[in-house]
Amino acid sequence: MKKLFLIGVIVGLMGWLGCGGDDGPVDPPPPTIITITAATGSVAPAWDSVYDTVWTGIASTNVPIAVSAFSSASKRRPDNALAVTSGVGVQALVVGTDLYLRLTWDDATWDCWPGRFEVTSFDYDTVAHFTQDALSFKEDQVMIFFDGGTAFGGWDVWNWRMTTTGAGYLAEGAVLAGTTLTVDPGDNDLASSNLGFGGQPEYMQPEGPANLDYRLLQSTAIAIDHYQAWSLGDFVSGWIINDSLYQQDVSTRGGRFDIDAYSRHSSGEYVVVLKRALNTSLETDLDMSSLSTVNLRLGITNNADFLFYAGSSNQGFSNTFKLNLP
Numbered sequence: 276m277k278k279l280f281l282i283g284v285i286v287g288l289m290g291w292l293g294c295g296g297d298d299g300p301v302d303p304p305p306p307t308i309i310t311i312t313a314a315t316g317s318v319a320p321a322w323d324s325v326y327d328t329v330w331t332g333i334a335s336t337n338v339p340i341a342v343s344a345f346s347s348a349s350k351r352r353p354d355n356a357l358a359v360t361s362g363v364g365v366q367a368l369v370v371g372t373d374l375y376l377r378l379t380w381d382d383a384t385w386d387c388w389p390g391r392f393e394v395t396s397f398d399y400d401t402v403a404h405f406t407q408d409a410l411s412f413k414e415d416q417v418m419i420f421f422d423g424g425t426a427f428g429g430w431d432v433w434n435w436r437m438t439t440t441g442a443g444y445l446a447e448g449a450v451l452a453g454t455t456l457t458v459d460p461g462d463n464d465l466a467s468s469n470l471g472f473g474g475q476p477e478y479m480q481p482e483g484p485a486n487l488d489y490r491l492l493q494s495t496a497i498a499i500d501h502y503q504a505w506s507l508g509d510f511v512s513g514w515i516i517n518d519s520l521y522q523q524d525v526s527t528r529g530g531r532f533d534i535d536a537y538s539r540h541s542s543g544e545y546v547v548v549l550k551r552a553l554n555t556s557l558e559t560d561l562d563m564s565s566l567s568t569v570n571l572r573l574g575i576t577n578n579a580d581f582l583f584y585a586g587s588s589n590q591g592f593s594n595t596f597k598l599n600l601p
């Protein structure tokens with residue numbers, strides 16, 4: 276009788292531990308979707324600061340950067356987990372008809388010299404010869420993806436890049452459908468290549484070798500002078516920035532550059548403030564003016580271009596999160 280009782284206890288325990296039972300594996304709990312609620316403000320933050328006091332009263336929500344390709348099939352792996360930030364702080368604000376987003380993330384390297392030219396030798400001893408380093412020197416970037424749903428056919432995209440948009444205080448609008456990114460239509464160019472005849476830069480800053488600034492501005496650039504007192508290793512920017520475009524009103528700028536941007540990189544941290552109208556009335560932009568919630572994703576690169584279809588140690592994407600609008 277005692278023996279039978281013991282067997283009964285063991286069989287009972289096995290059932291409780293799931294040994295030999297016919298219950299299937301337990302489904303994992305659904306992931307928690309991060310939700311951010313945009314604050315409503317009456318005063319617009321200063322356009323030329325990321326530290327306006329308006330932001331101090333608005334909570335920042337950490338959005339983890341979880342995957343290395345836009346498709347969630349490619350998960351971040353331990354060997355590339357360190358190349359980009361593991362999370363982005365997001366703050367959102369609506370003032371009137373405009374949406375402001377303030378993003379904060381860690382990046383130890385300020386990569387602001389995409390395709391730069393470097394003095395690598397001298398012809399006839401004194402004439403500087405430049406080499407373009409387009410492979411090693413790209414730029415830091417962020418993309419915000421607004422889910423346009425099936426009616427819109429893809430994602431409405433805001434793309435900020437440290438130099439080729441940020442140096443002109445703007446971000447570029449686009450649409451991502453599948454893995455194809457198409458910039459919004461518009462006649463204006465913000466950054467034009469500085470590549471001239473014979474692989475040499477075409478323009479330089481008027482201060483010459485004395486001013487190695489990443490911002491080569493159209494309003495002040497002069498023709499390159501190879502006879503100046505260049506030294507080995509001096510740089511000239513790979514891009515010329517149209518520094519008058521941000522001063523035009525949005526309708527003159529065109530649908531491609533309807534996003535204002537201001538940024539700071541200091542102590543290994545980026546802070547970027549972006550602003551666009553909730554409704555631009557353009558079919559390549561999502562009309563958010565009548566939405567109470569929109570699904571977003573974020574993408575970050577560290578000195579790299581985006582590769583939507585493939586994992587990369589220098590890019591990361593968040594999972595989808597929600598933004599509640601007033």
Ligand SMILES: [Ca+2]
Pocket residue numbers: 382383384385386415577578
């Ligand atoms: Ca960087």
Ligand SMILES: [Ca+2]
Pocket residue numbers: 448449459530531532533555557559560
């Ligand atoms: Ca646009």
Ligand SMILES: [Ca+2]
Pocket residue numbers: 431432448449450459559560561
């Ligand atoms: Ca767009």
